[in-house]
Amino acid sequence: xxxxxxxxxxxxxxxxxxxxxxxxxxxxxxxxxxxxxxxxxxxxxxxxxxxxxxxxxxxxxxxxxxxxxxxxxxxxxxxxxxxxxxxxxxxxxxxxxxxxxxxxxxxxxxxxxxxxxxxxxxxxxxxxxxxxxxxxxxxxxxxxxxxxxxxxxxxxxxxxxxxxxxxxxxxxxxxxxxxxxxxxxxxxxxxxxxxxxxxxxxxxxxxxxxxxxxxxxxxxxxxxxxxxxxxxxxxxxxxxxxxxxxxxxxxxxxxxxxxxxx
Ligand SMILES: [Zn+2]
Ligand SMILES: [Zn+2]
Numbered sequence: 001x002x003x004x005x006x007x008x009x010x011x012x013x014x015x016x017x018x019x020x021x022x023x024x025x026x027x028x029x030x031x032x033x034x035x036x037x038x039x040x041x042x043x044x045x046x047x048x049x050x051x052x053x054x055x056x057x058x059x060x061x062x063x064x065x066x067x068x069x070x071x072x073x074x075x076x077x078x079x080x081x082x083x084x085x086x087x088x089x090x091x092x093x094x095x096x097x098x099x100x101x102x103x104x105x106x107x108x109x110x111x112x113x114x115x116x117x118x119x120x121x122x123x124x125x126x127x128x129x130x131x132x133x134x135x136x137x138x139x140x141x142x143x144x145x146x147x148x149x150x151x152x153x154x155x156x157x158x159x160x161x162x163x164x165x166x167x168x169x170x171x172x173x174x175x176x177x178x179x180x181x182x183x184x185x186x187x188x189x190x191x192x193x194x195x196x197x198x199x200x201x202x203x204x205x206x207x208x209x210x211x212x213x214x215x216x217x218x219x220x221x222x223x224x225x226x227x228x229x230x231x232x233x234x235x236x237x238x239x240x241x242x243x244x245x246x247x248x249x250x251x252x253x254x255x256x257x258x259x260x261x262x
Contacts, residue, residue: 005145015160020168022142023235029138030131035068038075052082054128061131143174150184161187165195168235199229
């Protein structure tokens, strides 16, 4: 390999920690993108236009704006002032509602033309959300790199996939679909089977100890196997840092204090 493919080391690192690299990166990259974009957006009118033209972030990603604690308020204020201005202009002109319904469905060729403009800020579902785009590109990039380097017989990646658990059932299935029964399919199946078998053993133990006849037995590592089963099957994150910062926590973080234990 002449050049290290995108996400190569991210995949290795997440596998070493037993986490699904695709889920983790899809969770992290849009957050980093939004955080990074906020700094650029303050001084870059082109980027501000792009943000307004694409209708702003979808509701899910707009929610992330409120979770980024490190002094991004100015960027958010500048971005949303523009969206509020646009909304006010449309309300004044009596436009918006029907245009908002018909105009969704992907960015047309000319993003900055009057024609391509969104006439109403999107909420839950905004196919043009720039953070969603980062999310899609991240997922594709991770999966492509995984399949390509495994196909190329990259020793480090083969060892990481063979020696760790990590990929959730969804992303494992995606990789297997991309590979459709090819040479690396056995590696992928073994990877998934290891996690499945361990979970099955732990779930059986958890269920057994939950029986009233055995409640005196101390619950061990299998105690949270039910959560990990949900995590593995669905890819839902079990990480605590996912939750929103409370205002008090946010202030403490900005002052550099350690948050109090809950
Ligand atoms: Zn996953
Ligand atoms: Zn989005």
